[in-house]
Amino acid sequence: MGRKEIDRGPAAGQRSVTNHNIYCRNRSEFMLFSMFSTERFPSWAKALLILLVLLVVLLLVTGGLLVHFRQYFMSVYQVEVDSGVESVLLPCETTVQLPEDVKVEWTDRDNWKVHVYQNDSDQIEEQHQFYRDRTEMKRNLLKTGDLSLTLKYPTDKDRDRRTFTCTVYNREGNILMKKQVELKVRVCQVEVEEGVESVQLPFRTTGDLPEDTTVCWRRVEPKPATVVHKYENGSAQPKKQNQFYRDRTEMKRNLLKTGDLSLTLKNPKVRDTGRYVCEVDGIDGNWLRKKTVLLQVKVKKVEVDSGVESVLLPYEITVELPEYVKVEWTDRDKRTVHVYQKDSDKTGEQHQLYRGSNRDEEKPAETWRPQSDPEIPHRQRQRNLHLHHLQQGGKHPDEETSGAPGQSLSGGGGGGSGVCPAAVQDHRGPA
Template sequence: MNDNLLKFGDHSLTIRYPSYRDRNTYTCSIINRRGEELMKKQVMLNVKVTKVKVESGAESIELPFKTDANLPEDAKVEWRDKENWTAHVFQDGADKLQQQSWYYRGRTEMRPNALKDKDLSLVVKHATESDCLTCTVYSTEGKILLRGEVLLQVKAHKEVVGPQQSAVELVFKTERKLECKDIKVEWRNRKDRKVYRYPSSDQSEEQFYSYKHRTEMKEGQIEKGDFSLVIHFPTDCDNDIYTCKVYRGDGTILMKKRVELHVKDHQVEVEDGCVTLPFKTKTDLLNESRIEWLLVEPTYRIVHVVDNRKSGSEQSEEQQPNRKGTKMNENLLETGDLTLTMEDITEDDCGKYKCVIFGKQGMILQEKTVQVLMTGMNQLQNEMAPLIDQV
């Protein structure tokens, strides 16, 4: 601020090198010694930055940053992301890879004559996350000579499927030929849980248990540049963002892509006092399992239980009785059909139901949600939705 602000009445605030994250509304208040507010003003700051858009799975993207300034040859160029991780460092005509954060190793590059050509653009390979990257040029004394920002927007492919689809393919195909023989492929979800790994012999115990027996990559597809993953019997609990990484045995990343999966909500209506809640899955999941159908909203109660960890009967002495008028297929272990039929339905039975498959030690192997509505409620909800949005 101005040192003589009281004398000249200038209360302006200067922000040096404003960045994208500085966008905000700033309030200046002038208060006397008695705590009384004499003046107040709000200023909205909007910082414009270069935006670059790219589809997830693209081999590389350039973050442009050109300048007309005459920069010294010994200046240091540093790219950082919004988490302050170092994406790239360039100095004395060479890349300083030892100063780079592990996340960006082997994935960034700048021109050899970047300072001479006045082109400080950064190439990022296999970008999967949107980010705001800042380029700062320092003198040898550490003084900031120049600063610029680029907003990187990575769009993930979205796969939308119906609630009763038997399988979904998360597509990742390329025409690029990969010469190396020791290719490995790894799919992970947003929580970094391992969904699938190729070769399948490397699967081991690291694969997260809710994906076991339900994921696969087709035989021979890798040689054709197809790294797509198939998820069998997807449910709403599989809604997630999945990242595929293709790399060599030494860990060098060759390709990377994100795919978002959305399984539509499953709604069923009561007809003639009865309702059917469909759910099919892999039979391999049901060995020594406990299957529970639950009403979870608006109230909670256990509706039907099949315990295969005991005698295979539908209830044991320890569990509470199933709701009257419910039944499941007797040969569900052979068919994988966990569909629940309910009779004598009242309005109190409407709501959100969840089927949970428990494995050993209580691990949840798979879940599915089904919304039960009285006849006509679904149409009413669709008619009310635009009115609610207007409010």
């Protein structure tokens, strides 16, 4: 029995020690867990986390408001349109409910009043005459918040006005909102080389125009402005166009029905270069359409290698010339290169530098054999030659009045640079 008690003693003591160890170990883990839990989420960290969450929410709300009300924060809204279109929309919208007594005013950069809306109606008497009958705003604009302006028949002059501003005033005259729109009107540009048969100045618009519509093409630059072609009362009016363009212009049939108001200019000259404007007016003088076209007629150039036997300086015309005309080629130093008159070459009037170097053909083109010229440096031997048609004719719209009747046409020149002017004069001589 003593052995059994001795055997049980150590076992019981061992269990007691084991239980104590387990208790102490569990308590330590609990205390350790509590300590880590307390250190992982202190109060200052919780406060910082809350602040970060609030900041993120604030940024999201602010970003949403910026997107929603972006028209208030954009400095300038840009709109591009081609010259000659029927209308362009200058946008301006708001989601804020506006009072019924507000005043909506559109102005340009010169503070001209483009359109004024107040008391549920348009205030036409406050509008600048340049924009009269050319603007329109939508109905119920205060309820919908759509304050956009429709500008009819935009032109390059509207491009010069460029920045348009929509301003909303309350009854006391205080500004409730303001928005700017920048309008860019693209002008059509046409380039062609002198000597082609014709060139077209394009203008296509909506068809079915009134039968009493007047279409007038003018060249406004360089000044003075001149009538190039006029369509009125259902037909062309050649008596109302400048004589320089007589028999050189043409428009398509049924142009009012099709809306194709393009102008064909035959035998374009360098002096035809300029700014052309087509205006479409109603019988009461109202401005229906308008388009601007920039025409650039380039000088025809001829390049040739030094030492070749000859070079052809081309110049052709479609106009039938009288038999008494005098055809004269000169260089840039006004020396006579070749003279043709009365079915023969006038070698006696020719400068000695060009004696035996030229040969006239059926067409008024010149064949020149390049040769040394001791009077000028080698780098200047490539010349501009000028063709002068001497016949009866009218005056070019660009020329100043002179004693002799004449009309300047552009001649083709080989090499060099610059424009080759020519003159058309009466040179009948004695009978």
